[in-house]
Amino acid sequence: MTTSQARAGSGEATGTRGRRPGIKDVAGAAGVSVTTVSHVLNGKGRVDAATRARVAEAAERLGYRPNSNARGLRSGRTDTIAMLLPAGADAHDHHVLAVDYYLSLTMKTVEAAFERDQALLQLPPLRRLDDLRRFGIDGGIVLDPVPGDGRVAMFHRLGLPVVTVGRDITRPDDPWWVAADSAASTRTVLEHFAAGGARRVAMLSVDIEWSWFADAERTYVEWAAERGCEPILVLARPDRRDSSAASAAAALLDLRPDAVYVPPQWLATGLLRLARDRGVRVPDDLLVAVGVDSHLARTSEPALTAVDLDPARTAREAVDLLMHRIEGGPPGDPRVIPVTLHPRGSSLRPK
Amino acid sequence: MTTSQARAGSGEATGTRGRRPGIKDVAGAAGVSVTTVSHVLNGKGRVDAATRARVAEAAERLGYRPNSNARGLRSGRTDTIAMLLPAGADAHDHHVLAVDYYLSLTMKTVEAAFERDQALLQLPPLRRLDDLRRFGIDGGIVLDPVPGDGRVAMFHRLGLPVVTVGRDITRPDDPWWVAADSAASTRTVLEHFAAGGARRVAMLSVDIEWSWFADAERTYVEWAAERGCEPILVLARPDRRDSSAASAAAALLDLRPDAVYVPPQWLATGLLRLARDRGVRVPDDLLVAVGVDSHLARTSEPALTAVDLDPARTAREAVDLLMHRIEGGPPGDPRVIPVTLHPRGSSLRPK
DNA sequence: CCTCGCTGCCAAATCGTTTTGCCGCGGGGT
DNA sequence: ACCCCGCGGCAAAACGATTTGGCAGCGAGG
Numbered sequence: 001m002t003t004s005q006a007r008a009g010s011g012e013a014t015g016t017r018g019r020r021p022g023i024k025d026v027a028g029a030a031g032v033s034v035t036t037v038s039h040v041l042n043g044k045g046r047v048d049a050a051t052r053a054r055v056a057e058a059a060e061r062l063g064y065r066p067n068s069n070a071r072g073l074r075s076g077r078t079d080t081i082a083m084l085l086p087a088g089a090d091a092h093d094h095h096v097l098a099v100d101y102y103l104s105l106t107m108k109t110v111e112a113a114f115e116r117d118q119a120l121l122q123l124p125p126l127r128r129l130d131d132l133r134r135f136g137i138d139g140g141i142v143l144d145p146v147p148g149d150g151r152v153a154m155f156h157r158l159g160l161p162v163v164t165v166g167r168d169i170t171r172p173d174d175p176w177w178v179a180a181d182s183a184a185s186t187r188t189v190l191e192h193f194a195a196g197g198a199r200r201v202a203m204l205s206v207d208i209e210w211s212w213f214a215d216a217e218r219t220y221v222e223w224a225a226e227r228g229c230e231p232i233l234v235l236a237r238p239d240r241r242d243s244s245a246a247s248a249a250a251a252l253l254d255l256r257p258d259a260v261y262v263p264p265q266w267l268a269t270g271l272l273r274l275a276r277d278r279g280v281r282v283p284d285d286l287l288v289a290v291g292v293d294s295h296l297a298r299t300s301e302p303a304l305t306a307v308d309l310d311p312a313r314t315a316r317e318a319v320d321l322l323m324h325r326i327e328g329g330p331p332g333d334p335r336v337i338p339v340t341l342h343p344r345g346s347s348l349r350p351k
Numbered sequence: 352m353t354t355s356q357a358r359a360g361s362g363e364a365t366g367t368r369g370r371r372p373g374i375k376d377v378a379g380a381a382g383v384s385v386t387t388v389s390h391v392l393n394g395k396g397r398v399d400a401a402t403r404a405r406v407a408e409a410a411e412r413l414g415y416r417p418n419s420n421a422r423g424l425r426s427g428r429t430d431t432i433a434m435l436l437p438a439g440a441d442a443h444d445h446h447v448l449a450v451d452y453y454l455s456l457t458m459k460t461v462e463a464a465f466e467r468d469q470a471l472l473q474l475p476p477l478r479r480l481d482d483l484r485r486f487g488i489d490g491g492i493v494l495d496p497v498p499g500d501g502r503v504a505m506f507h508r509l510g511l512p513v514v515t516v517g518r519d520i521t522r523p524d525d526p527w528w529v530a531a532d533s534a535a536s537t538r539t540v541l542e543h544f545a546a547g548g549a550r551r552v553a554m555l556s557v558d559i560e561w562s563w564f565a566d567a568e569r570t571y572v573e574w575a576a577e578r579g580c581e582p583i584l585v586l587a588r589p590d591r592r593d594s595s596a597a598s599a600a601a602a603l604l605d606l607r608p609d610a611v612y613v614p615p616q617w618l619a620t621g622l623l624r625l626a627r628d629r630g631v632r633v634p635d636d637l638l639v640a641v642g643v644d645s646h647l648a649r650t651s652e653p654a655l656t657a658v659d660l661d662p663a664r665t666a667r668e669a670v671d672l673l674m675h676r677i678e679g680g681p682p683g684d685p686r687v688i689p690v691t692l693h694p695r696g697s698s699l700r701p702k
Numbered sequence: 703c704c705t706c707g708c709t710g711c712c713a714a715a716t717c718g719t720t721t722t723g724c725c726g727c728g729g730g731g732t
Numbered sequence: 733a734c735c736c737c738g739c740g741g742c743a744a745a746a747c748g749a750t751t752t753g754g755c756a757g758c759g760a761g762g
Contacts, residue, residue, distance in 0.1 A: 022717095022718055022719085023718065023719060023720095024718080032741080032742085033741070033742045033743075034718090034719080034720095034742090034743095035720085035721085035741075035742060035743080035744095036740085036741060036742075038719065038720060038721085039720095039741090042720080044720085044721090045721095045740085045741085046738090046739060046740060046741085047740070047741080048739085048740060048741085051740080051741085063481075063484075065481070065484045065485060066718080066719065067424070067487070067717085067718050067719070068420075068429075068485075068486070068487035069419075069420045069421075069423035069424040069429060069487055069717085069718080069719090070420075070424050070717070070718035070719040070720085070747090071718080071719055071720075072420035072719090072747095073418070073420040073421050073424050073717090073718080073719075073720095073747045073748065073749085074718080074719050074720045074721080074746075074747050075719080075720065075721095075747085076747080078419075078420060080472075083473075085458060099450050099451050099454050099646065100450050102454055103450050103453055103454045103457075106454075106457065106473065107436060107473075107475075110473045110474065110475045111475045111476075114475040114482075117485075119472050119485075119486050119487075120472065120473050121431075121470050121471065121472055121473075122434075122457065122458075122461045122471050122472075122473050123461065124458075124461045124462045124465040125462075129414075130414070130416065131465075133414070133416045134416055134419075134468075134470075135419070135470050136418070136419035136420055136470075266646075269650040270650075273652065295450065295617075295647070296646070296647050296650075299620045299621075299647075301624065301652075373747095373748060373749085374748065374749060374750095375748080383711075383712085384711070384712045384713075385712090385713095385748090385749080385750095386711075386712055386713080386714095386750085386751085387710085387711060387712075389749070389750055389751085390711090390750095390751095393750080395750085395751085396710090396711085396751095397708095397709065397710060397711085398710070398711080399709085399710060399711085402710080402711085417748080417749065418747085418748050418749065419749095420747085420748080420749090421717090421747070421748035421749035421750085422748080422749055422750075423717095423749090424716095424717050424718065424719090424747090424748080424749075424750095425716070425717050425748085425749050425750045425751080426717085426749085426750065426751095427717080703762105704761105704762085705760105705761085705762080706759105706760085706761080706762100707758105707759095707760090707761105708757105708758090708759090708760105709756105709757085709758085710755105710756095710757095711754105711755090711756090712753105712754085712755085712756105713752105713753095713754085713755100714751100714752085714753090714754100715750105715751085715752075715753095716749100716750085716751080716752095717748105717749090717750090717751105718747105719746100719747090720745105720746085720747090721744100721745085721746080721747105722743105722744090722745075722746090723742105723743095723744090723745095724741105724742090724743090724744105725740105725741090725742085725743100726739105726740095726741095726742105727738105727739085727740095728737105728738095728739090729736105729737095729738095730735105730736090730737090731734105731735085731736085731737105732733100732734085732735085732736105
């Protein structure tokens, strides 16, 4: 029944006929035992320098790569970590539209994992515990946990190490997270508005329990209080995008702000359109900034001032933190990622 | 050194305190040998119906899931397939901006793989053959192969089954691909323009050797020839987006078309802006359609008529085709995915 | 009565690697 | 002389599943 075993065809380097070389082949070629080969390749045992060199050369010459299944079986590790996009990240079906961010984060996470010699598995939406149990992974990165989803809980139930990107607001004592600095970015935006002469600074956000939005709202309210202003805060419902976004934008404009910070970038399009329809000019009458940078923000008319969440750094830190947890390291502090503001036309008044 | 041997008898489904149950635990609980358990679970050997039911019940009760490493070690399969995004799909670094499409395709592929009991690995850009050899996979899906990248070649060198999404134009005889029907969608768009009264139908595309663009250009030229028109075709350079996109759009508008099909959606933004700056009204003076649907297209002003590439179906077919190849099936025909045109404001003249 | 074939089940080999335990060999200390 | 220890290395036992090659028991056919 050996039909599968696609005949590996023309071999590699020198004459590799047939199968992929195993540790035995390397041992044979170097004239030592498999134990010694394993020790050399993993830098573990006590091996003479000359022997070490000989084994390394043989392994290199044969193009030897350890069989990941065998290694994983023995060591109990798979050298594979998982990543779970937020349910609803699919722009064709849903409304969570930080698409650029998620795609970039995905690719950067893949690369960061690769550099740590880990493979990265993309997991589907998990419906039952068994869904997660099927995968041979050492741990996982859950993106943007929300109170409702049981994803983090599933990892815990299976005793699997997990870290989140975005703080899980239902687990205030959990230090295993990485997140962009929402409070700092909010203050940066608000100060940017103030420096631009804005007096009535508002926020248009969304009623989702993600730490990025929750922290932005809290920081905004604090900031307004510090300046003795009444906060002007409108939250859109998170469900159907079109209607709730439009009505939230209308409600906000009715309050006559002269600057708006919009953490959920996908609400900005409707806001801009409505402003134009009402004769409110951006940036002349209204400064606008959004909380997630994207191609859309850059090419919008006017270009949208946006917070750069640095997905590359976020990915690196997330993988780093997860590996730390997998290796049994102590909890430590959460990783807060510094962010950058990209001021663009939507918040820069022509002089 | 606690010799593990989990106490099979007291195995609880609820209290998953101890280690993961193995096939031995199931065998103990059902009062049979591991061989019989394996046979039942894989539907292979000859087992009495009553025994079969007993084993299945025990496995279910214990929440048993086979260890993927052990299974893979023995069977030579990993039940894991890989997916390779095109180099440059990262919008934060590069210019290939069908971001919605790729994210959607990714998630749909994950789900399709899951339904086939496969895990999906996301692979980083491969620099050397060893990069690919490191991963324990049964096969891979390469997105949008271009003549330069060696990705498909690497799979072939390792004897790994591979399929592509998008035809590899350097391998005309390779039937192992899935692609949206570029020719049909091009004709649909062109006829849509013609039905809208357009006389000078042009194309603005890009000089990349992707089948989606190449086929669109060819089809456009054919269509123009059939109608006895001179084709009005401008290709942007694929390198730096800003300058080349702007100059291509300018060159196109200089030719005074009254309709433009833009297969690479990311060129449309600049075109729309330039048209407005020149006083060319869309759709009154110029009909526009793009070749990849996206959130940007839907929320643009005016909304852009776009071709829906059906990433969900593409993903399903790609996984299906790959599994077929992995299982040693005969080549068969490529899978051409039918597409849908979404007419929107940019190509619908107000009556 | 012997043989044959079939059913239902099991013991053991196997996959490729890591890890444990041990062994022979010098050399230095007592 | 003897003991002990560190070095360099190997054989063999895991790891958890699948697959092979049986082995009883039983009924039917010669």
